[in-house]
Each structure stands twice: as C-alpha cells, then as structure tokens.
Amino acid sequence: MSTETDNRRYWDAAADHFDDEPDHGLRDPRVRSAWETRLRSWLPTSPCDLLDLGCGTGSLAQLAVADGHRVVALDRSERMAGRARAKLAGTDARVLVADAAHPPVGTGGFDVVLVRHVVWALPDPEAALRRWADLLRPGGRLVLIEGRWGSPPAGISADALAELTAPFGGSTHIEHLAQETALWGRAVSDERYAAVVRPAPRSSRRHTEIVDVHLILLRGEEVLLSRRHGTGYADGLLHAPSGHLEDGEDVRSGMLRETREEIGLELAPGDLEAALVMQHRSPEGRARIGWFFVARRAAGDAEPVNREPDKCSGLGWYPLDELPDDMVAYCRAAIDGYRAGHRFLLHLHESGDTIAYAPDGPARAVPLAPPGVPVSGV
Known part of the structure; x- marks a missing residue:
C-alpha cells in the first residue's frame, strides 16, 4: 500500500474526532472568537477570493465565509471534506477533494491562499509554496499557520519557513502565537505562529539566496x-x-x-x-x-x-x-x-x-x- 493511501486513510479515520481539539472544532465561543479576530487581521478587509488548502473539517473556511469572503476549500481526505461541506452548507463555498500540494485550480485567481498545519508534512514544501504563490493575483498573500510541537519535535520552525519564502521577494511577516492561550483553548509551550507572505510580482522577482x-x-x-x-x-x-x-x-x-x-x-x-x-x-x-x-x-x-x-x-x-x-x-x-x-x-x-x-x-x-x-x- 502506498504512503499516500496510508496518509489519506489516516485522515479519514481522524475526521470523526478532529473537531474535539479546541482549535480545530472552535466549539468554545472564546476560542472561536480568538480565531475570528486573528483571521480578520490576516485577511483583506473587503471580500476576497480565498483558497483554503488542507481545510480539514472547514472551521477556518466557515469563519472566512461568515465575513463575506468567497471560499474554495480542499482536503485530500474525503471524510474531512464531507464534514467541511456540512459546515459550509447553504453558502456559496466550494469544497474539493484534492492534494493541497497540487491544487486543481487556475493560476492567478486568488487574493489569499490560507494553509494551516500542512507545510510541515509535505515531501517538497519548497515546490508547493512556489505553486501556491503562482495561484495569487498581484498583491495577494499566503497565510501560513504552522509551528513545531511534540517530542521529538514535529513541524517546521518560523525561521525555516521564512527561508523557504525568501526567494519570493516581497515580505514575510511572522506572528508568534504560542502565548495566546485563547487560540488553543489551553496553555502551550511549543512554537506556534502565522506567516503572512506577500510575494513580489513574478515579473520583478530576482534570484535570491x-x-x-x-x-x-x-x-x-x-x-x-x-x-x-x-x-x-x-x-x-x-x-x-x-x-x-x-x-x-x-x-x-x-x-x-x-x-x-x-x-x-x-x-x-x-x-x-x-x-x-x-x-x-x-x-x-x-x-x-x-x-x-x-x-x-x-x-x-x-x-x-x-x-x-x-x-x-x-x-x-x-x-x-x-x-x-x-x-x-x-x-x-x-x-x-x-x-x-x-x-x-x-x-x-x-x-x-x-x-x-x-x-x-x-x-x-x-x-x-x-x-x-x-x-x-x-
């Protein structure tokens, strides 16, 4: 059996209990409010076209839709995507079953690509980030929510992610989130952050190292x-x-x-x-x-x-x-x-x-x- 199939089955099995984590299900009003506030600070104030990659059960996509954004969400797990469709029922949001590293959408069609806890698990994160940057309209942004947790630690550090996005030119702004317990529903001691990346227009990007x-x-x-x-x-x-x-x-x-x-x-x-x-x-x-x-x-x-x-x-x-x-x-x-x-x-x-x-x-x-x-x- 392939690693890809094993991975998909793992997330299919996790779908039933995925929302039990406070920051996944956002069932606690205080946690939900904290994510609403943070997400608004990362997204444009006017309605925009947003692509949510690795959307899980669709909690962040649901917040974005509630603020008027036009959302396409995708996840490689059919059961995760099914739960996202249930949350987004009655809205104009679309939910696709697809690989976040190779999203089946056209280039240059989005103002925001939103990704939470996906970059660290990709076999080639640099290539995926390049693809995601190509999905943006001029002036668009990547919103990447990542971290390092556990022992031995898993994930990707803020420094490593900033290094991966440096060739895009433009700017990468890191916001550290570990101390904001309302986001996680509990105190955490590991590294958690959001990176808001605004790539330079492709025509003006130069080779950087x-x-x-x-x-x-x-x-x-x-x-x-x-x-x-x-x-x-x-x-x-x-x-x-x-x-x-x-x-x-x-x-x-x-x-x-x-x-x-x-x-x-x-x-x-x-x-x-x-x-x-x-x-x-x-x-x-x-x-x-x-x-x-x-x-x-x-x-x-x-x-x-x-x-x-x-x-x-x-x-x-x-x-x-x-x-x-x-x-x-x-x-x-x-x-x-x-x-x-x-x-x-x-x-x-x-x-x-x-x-x-x-x-x-x-x-x-x-x-x-x-x-x-x-x-x-x-």
Missing part, C-alpha cells in the same frame, strides 16, 4: 564541531558553528555575532580569516551562499561552551585529518576544500542525495580555481 557564515575553529590540528538538535534540519549531524546573516549585516560581523551567541567566544575582527566561499544547493533545490572563516585557539584561551542547547546537543574537538562521517555533507566538503587549499567551491546536491555526508556517495564539490591560484581582481 540565503547568506550564512560558518566558523572553522582550530585548536592545533583539531576542529570544533557541534551536533545539531531540535532544529528540524540535519538534526543529529555534526556541523561547524554557523548561522544566517541578518539584514544589513556584513559577513564578518555576522560571524562574530554567531560565534558569541553559539559558543560564547568574544572574537575580534582580526581573529577571523576568510577561508572559503561556497555556493551550496540542498537536495530539495534550495540554494545558499556560505562564507567559511578560520579562527585559532591557543593554550590558555577560553574554551567554547554550548550557548544554544535547544539547537545543539554538544560540542567536540575532532582531528582535521580524520573528520567523522556523521557530518552535514556541505560542511564536510568545505573543511576538506579548505584543507586542500581551495578558496571557492560549488557544492550542488542532486535530487535524492542525502544531507549527511556519504563516504561512498557522489562527490558534489567543484573547485572554481586551482588551489593557490589567485582570482583576477581579488
């Missing part, structure tokens, strides 16, 4: 690596201390900030040496530019400490000439490239590659200049 910074911290012939934990990306694998560049920040300042925040070291600008620049593409097709800096520790220097235990389960020193295999592949490639004397690398995964370094897998690192050969103009 995330810029991140990585620290190759050396102690003699050893390098410091951190084990990722609870981030939703490459958890359990080793990686160099790293992070995204913030708006308006230069790469050296960003590296100094990330070093302080992640491992508690106060480095000076002169402590950093720009070692390597890499363009990396993930197996899902997301691209980024990584700047790798080298810093060195001597006897008597302060030791690094784990300042982000929610994202890192531990730090360790590893021999440069025997790097462990359980590393993020592009970080391993960058350190190997640095040791070989390369300054510029491409590391472009193909679909089906693993995020983890694979000793017997394909070599994806491509130097852009021979080691030791200066690049013209640099």
